[in-house]
Amino acid sequence: MLACGQKAFAAGAIETLMDIFIQQLVNGITLGAVYAVVALGYTMVYGIIQLINFAHGELVMIGAMVAFTLIGVLTPLGVPALPAVLVATLCAMTACALLGYAMERLAYRPLRRAPRLAPLISAIGVSIILQHLALLVWSRNPLAFPQIVKTESFALAGATITNIQIGIIVISVAMMLGLAWLVYRTRLGIAMRATSQNAQMAALLGVDANQVIALTFIIGAALAAVAGVMVGSYYGIAHYTMGSALGLKAFCAAVLGGIGNIPGAMLGGVLLGLVEALGAGYIGDFTDNVFGSNYQDVFAFMVLILVLVFRPSGLLGERVGDRA
Amino acid sequence: MKRSVVLHHANLCTLAAVGVLTLAGCGEDPKPAPPPPPPSIEIKIGHVAPLTGGIAxxxxxxxxxxxxxxxxxxxxNIKIDGKDARFVMLAEDDQADPKVGTTVAQKLIDAKVAGVVGHLNSGTTIPASSVYNGANIPMISGSATNPQLTEQGFKGVFRxxxxxxxxxxxxxxxxxxNSKPKLVAIIDDATAYGEGLANEVEKYFKGANIRVLPREKGDDKRSDWKAVLTKIKGRNPDAVFYGGMDATGGPLLKQAxxxxxxxxxxxxxxxCSDKMIELAGTAAEGMLCSQAGxxxxxxxxxxxxxxxARxxxxxILYSPFTYDAMQALIAAMKGANSADPAKYLPVMQKLExxxxxxxxxFDExxxxxxxxxxxxxxxxxxxxxxxxxxNGQTVSFADFMAQANPAPAAAPAAADATQAAQPAKAAPAPDAAKK
Structure with a gap:
């Protein structure tokens, strides 16, 4: 990859090739970390009730919007930057957790025994409703997400990384580790895994399946809220449509890693982020500018298709023919 | 039943219009009223802009x-066809809504206006222009910038x-x-507007023998520009142009x-908006942008x-342009000595x-x-x-303002000349002074 790029760069490169490559890696990992956190929400829900919750992306958007409003309220009251962001994030998590619970209770639980398509359509409906509610509450204008934590750039092996990017990577990794601990090391985790393997059997053994499923939605929604705050502060913008594109990418990341598999979602997210960044950065050089950065998404989805052709259940997915 | 209701409504409209005229006649300077001998004619001119809503x-x-x-x-005290002309303005509200725009256009035509100044938005002006064109009523907009408006082949449409x-x-x-770049990067958002604008910019640079990097593209919902920008950073251009809106341009500039x-x-x-500065934050400092007008x-x-004084x-924004638009209409009527669109339209086309x-x-x-x-x-x-x-000449804003100052001396003279229907001779001199 590097050698091929070098030829194209040789003409008039000021920045060294390596610096640019490292910068693209930093870009890709940051983007991938966000995808991974959102992908976790898709994969957890799918793992437990085989539902693709298409409204999950909207939870990211609602999280960003709620935090936007709260920071806007808290900052004029003289609350310092960091506590304001923390309080706003906690409130966004609470709001999204409630919304996630309501979603499950009202739109999915009544359809749990219905054919597979019904809850899927219901999820699309919830997504549209949330988007339009956000349009009514927060208007159709792009909102400037308050930059109260000042962005600072640091040099890293020739590339620059901002404190926000470091924050995103650290928080994402912490959340992924926390979730892994929850699922593999706690009683709730055992109950979740049991429900995901066989809900009826788990219920017979005394697991309250309804409660476990509701908790799965709540945890996924809280993660989405954090992702929303991260995306908002990273790009400095919040918009009522911001959830749909992000949600779709994260869903693909989940499928790439093997939907239903938690480490798979993390791997898929980071991989998709890297493929996108490197695709946008180098696809023009590979193809002599026949394809430009507008093929960035095409490139990412081509990788997805290739992986699925050779590994239909995703990179880390178990072979569950009856489910997927 | 329905028909009679419509008729009734039409009558009300006429009544309302007459009412407005009478009021206007009473409220304003009574000077033209006293001399009764020369018969006076009343010339109605429409004006349309959103008077309610977000840009009221x-x-x-x-x-x-x-x-x-x-x-x-x-x-x-302009005389047209030997009579004292009294100009009356019928002001309408199109709510910045294309549907309302065509409705009020029809209303003005029914009220027999001789010409229209407006509308404000391109989105309302373009559909309304075909209504005016169908009735052969000339219209002149002071603020519509979309190229499509004058590309429809309508004879009576000006801006x-x-x-x-x-x-x-x-x-x-x-x-x-000013920046004398040797290498320029151009990015667009793959929309008709963004790509079109970026193409025009690229054409200029290539014509000026300035190297342009292969085009980078995003889309109109993109918020992550880091990968594209990192690639551009590797080429180290002196200037970057982005063809797109503030919602995507703000994050782009911030990330750059x-x-x-x-x-x-x-x-x-x-x-080129306040939203842009809001979204890009401190990164917006020093950025350049253009606006028509x-x-x-x-x-x-x-x-x-x-x-x-008045x-x-x-x-606020476009009133100097609507002022000139109204002046142009009246000057053309004066020059043609008629308020009949068929007669003053040819004068309007040659007006200076x-x-x-x-x-x-105006061009053709x-x-x-x-x-x-x-x-x-x-x-x-x-x-x-x-x-x-x-006209391809760049003047710094300070110089432009300094040159505009002697204008008051020149402008009334030029305006008088127009009213004497011999504008072509007087006009070039002050114009030359501007360059």
Whole structure:
């Protein structure tokens, strides 16, 4: 990859090739970390009730919007930057957790025994409703997400990384580790895994399946809220449509890693982020500018298709023919 | 039943219009009224702009500009066809809504206006223009910039404002002259507007022998530009142009500065807004952008003083243009000695005079010849006009303002000349002084 790029760069490169490559890696990992956190929400829900919750992306958007409003309220009251962001994030998590619970209770639980398509359509409906509610509450204008934590750039092996990017990577990794601990090391985790393997059997053994499923939605929604705050502060913008594109990418990341598999979602997210960044950065050089950065998404989805052709259940997915 | 209701409604409209006329007649200067011997004729001119909704303040500003020109014409005791002409303005509200725009256009036609100044938005002006065209009523907009308006082949459609597609060369020429870039990167959002604008900019740079990097593209919902920008950083361009809106341009500029890209960033009018500064934050400092037309402060001093005296506020945005639009209509009627569109339209096409926004003449499509483009720069978090580009010539905003000052002396003379129906001779001199 590097050698091929070098030829194209040789003409008039000021920045060294390596610096640019490292910068693209930093870009890709940051983007991938966000995808991974959102992908976790898709994969957890799918793992437990085989539902693709298409409204999950909207939870990211609602999280960003709620935090936007709260920071806007808290900052004029003289609350310092960091506590304001923390309080706003906690409130966004609470709001999204409630919304996630309501979603499950009202739109999915009544359809749990219905054919597979019904809850899927219901999820699309919830997504549209949330988007339009956000349009009514927060208007159709792009909102400037308050930059109260000042962005600072640091040099890293020739590339620059901002404190926000470091924050995103650290928080994402912490959340992924926390979730892994929850699922593999706690009683709730055992109950979740049991429900995901066989809900009826788990219920017979005394697991309250309804409660476990509701908790799965709540945890996924809280993660989405954090992702929303991260995306908002990273790009400095919040918009009522911001959830749909992000949600779709994260869903693909989940499928790439093997939907239903938690480490798979993390791997898929980071991989998709890297493929996108490197695709946008180098696809023009590979193809002599026949394809430009507008093929960035095409490139990412081509990788997805290739992986699925050779590994239909995703990179880390178990072979569950009856489910997927 | 339904039919009678419609008729009744039409009658009400006429009554209302008559009422407005009577009121207007009473409220204003009674000077033309006393001498009864020469029979007077009443000429109705429509004005349309949004007077309710989010940009109602701009609509009122437009209306004020047109009203001022109309009142000045009435005070000047113009005679048309040997009769005292009394100009009356029918002001309508299109709510910035294309559907309402065509409805009020029909209403004005039914009220037998001789011409229309308006509308404000391109989106309402374009559909309304075909309604006016069907009734052979000339219209002249002071603020619609979408190229499509004058590309429909309608004879009676004019504008005193520049076109969006004149912006690309304007911002590119400013960049080329002032930043002297050797290598330029161009990004667009893959929309008709963004890509079109970016193409115009690229064409200019290539013509000026400035190297342009292969085009980078995003889309109109993109918020992550880091990968594209990192690639651009590797090529180290001196300037970057983005063809797109503020919603995507704001994050783009913010991320570029985070990546330590030192190049000058420039945008079209889509990125020339307060929202842009809000979204990009401190990264917006120093960015350049272009808009069609002139900032109101650059209008002639005579206009600015008269406006302030008449309405007790400063002009907001397009009122100098609607003022000139109304002047153009009246000057054409005076020149043709008739308020009949069929007779004054040919005069309008050849009209030349100096208005509040400079020299005014129309090309065969009805676009303004040598329309000005303004270049803005963000300074201390505010969009400040820094240069005016007209006829391929760049003048710094300070110089433009300094040259506009002698204009009050020249402008009335030119206006008088127009009213004497011999504008062509008087006009070029002050215009030459401007360059």
């Amino acid at each position: 303040h701009l609509g009122k500003d437009n209306e004020n500009g047109a009203r001022m020109a109309l009142e000045e014409a009435n005070a000047a 005193v404002m520049g076109r969006d597609d004149q912006q690309g060369p304007a911002i590119a020429s400013y960049l080329a002259a 500065r985070e990546l330590n890209i030192k190049a000058v960033f420039s945008f079209g009018d889509g990125g 002139l900032p109101p402060a650059a209008a002639s001093k005579k206009f600015l003083d008269a406006y302030k 309405f007790k506020v400063d002009p 005079f100096n208005g509040a926004t400079g020299h005014i003449a 499509k009805g676009d303004r010849k040598d329309a000005e483009m303004s270049i803005f720069q963000v300074k201390e978090g505010k969009l400040e006009p820094i240069a005016i580009i007209k």
